[in-house]
Amino acid sequence: MTTPSARTGVISDAAAAPAARLDRAAIARTVAADIPAGAYVNLGIGQPTLVADYLQPTAGITLHTENGMLGMGPMAHGDEVDPDLINAGKIPVTELPGASYFHHADSFAMMRGGHLDVCVLGAFQVSIGGDLANWHTGEPDAIPAVGGAMDLAIGAKQTWVMMTLFAKDGSPKLVSRCSYPLTAARCVCRVYTDYGVFELAGGAAHLREPFGATRAELAARLGFSV
Amino acid sequence: MTFTIADAASAVADIADGSTVLIGGFGTAGQPMELIEALTHCGATDLTVVNNNAGNGQEGLAALLAAGRVRKIICSFPRQKDSQVFDALYLAGKIELEVVPQGNLAERIRAAGAGIAGFYSPTGVGTMLAEGKEIRTFGGRDYALELPIHADVALIKAYRCDGVGNLVYRKTARNFGPLMAAAATTTIVQVSEIVPTGALDPEAVVTPGIYVDRVVEIPSARLPRSEENGQ
Secondary structure (H helix, E strand, O other): OOOOOOOOOEEOOOOOOOOOEEOHHHHHHHHHHHOOOOOEEEEOOOHHHHHHHHOOHHHOOEEEEOOOEEEEEEEOOHHHOOOOOEOOOOOEEEEEEEEEEOOHHHHHHHHHOOOOOEEEEOOOEEEOOOOEEOOOOOOOOOOOOOOOHHHHHHHOOEEEEEOOOEOOOOOEOEEOOOOOOOOEOOOEEEEEEOOEEEEEEOOEEEEOOOOOOOHHHHHHHHOOOO | OOEEEOOHHHHHOOOOOOOEEEEOOEOOEOOOHHHHHHHHHHOOOOEEEEOOOOOOOOOOHHHHHHOOOEEEEEEOOOOOOOOHHHHHHHHOOOOEEEEOOHHHHHHHHHHHHHOOOOEEEOOOOOOHHHOOOOEEEEOOEEEEEEOOOOEEEEEEEEEEEOOOOOEEOOHHHOOOHHHHHHHEEEEEEEEEEEOOOOOOOHHHOOEOHHHOOEEEEOOOOOOOHHHOOOO
16 A cells, blocks of 8 residues: 655645645545555545546556446547536546446446445545535535435445545534434445545544644544544 | 437427426436427426436526426436526425435336336435435345336437337436336437438347337437447
8 A cells, every 4th residue: 555655745734743734636646546456436526536547557447437337537628528428527538448338227226236346425524433424514595416425325335535634614524423414324434634544443533644733633623532 | 119200399299287207318418408498398387307407507407497397306416516597496496306316316217117116225314315214124224215206208318219219329328318218108219310220239229119109310419520430
């Protein structure tokens, strides 16, 4: 396993910290390095799509997109753009040799049936018990939109989350208990953040290696030991 | 029996007020734009529409919503950057919304076409979208009862069709098409090209003609150069 090095993609705002906080590219690189060779993977819309840029072409990783394709290639540019070939975020993409197309019921059977090895999702909140909240803020005038998030969260063999550890207002997003409406219960096993990677097991979060703050500082801000 | 219809307006002319209409597409990929426009013009109202989304921009499904023809929409992902038509109707209380997780939406449509009265899905269990649903435990895991979505009409888009209604699709525009074709009493398809019967490889047919009632040929915009000779 590789760990993102300090010379690539760091934010230098943590003077007394053990190592600088990870930026989005460094988080994406860490996720990519952890994906096993030969895996079938779904990258959720938003930040997780960055992971594709760091996958090793030799690792034989196949990307699934929920709208009905395996073997999805990079984003399409110029003449490659085809309105019939888009990803889950409705962005034009390309197909790789060996790609296949299928209808929506097959695409979600692949998830629900446990055929995908890993999915990587964004989140509003994750609890240390593995509950995921990433579809609805719960505000009364918010228009709910779930898409494939609930199917993905419970379907893949492993559900990983990629997010900042703290919201813009400074409140933790890794929490004892989610206050936002749940996407799925007890489904997340790992959380990739700007402060490091948290392994979730047995109702506790274990931080692999802290970035941007000490373990004790993070425990104090989060309200539980890491 | 599949009938070839000369134009979109004739193909949708008998859609009745109060119908449940499945509309294919994921965003604009696979959205049967001309059939939806014809439905908007034909005036049928009080519709229940089933689509993955709730309209993009001002055209197609968004225009049908803007015309006030849709009482209820069943979809997985209404809120998008360009869903302003739906957003305004919803916030004004002028349209009913049922949000369904995307996989449950697909499987409920599939179940309707396959004669399945209901199924137990793990998706949504423990969330507000499974509230009020029957929960059963199988092998230590909880599942919620999901019911099929039957429809009066399906409007879908395919790539090619032969004389007996066999369909092939193009890339990710396939999405809900094959499921919706089977789940409606009357399935109306717009295709880019009608080819002679026998010209489609039977091994490559995705939707057999038994599910297809009406076909309208509507040539699409020019395809990328690599595909001009067809595949």
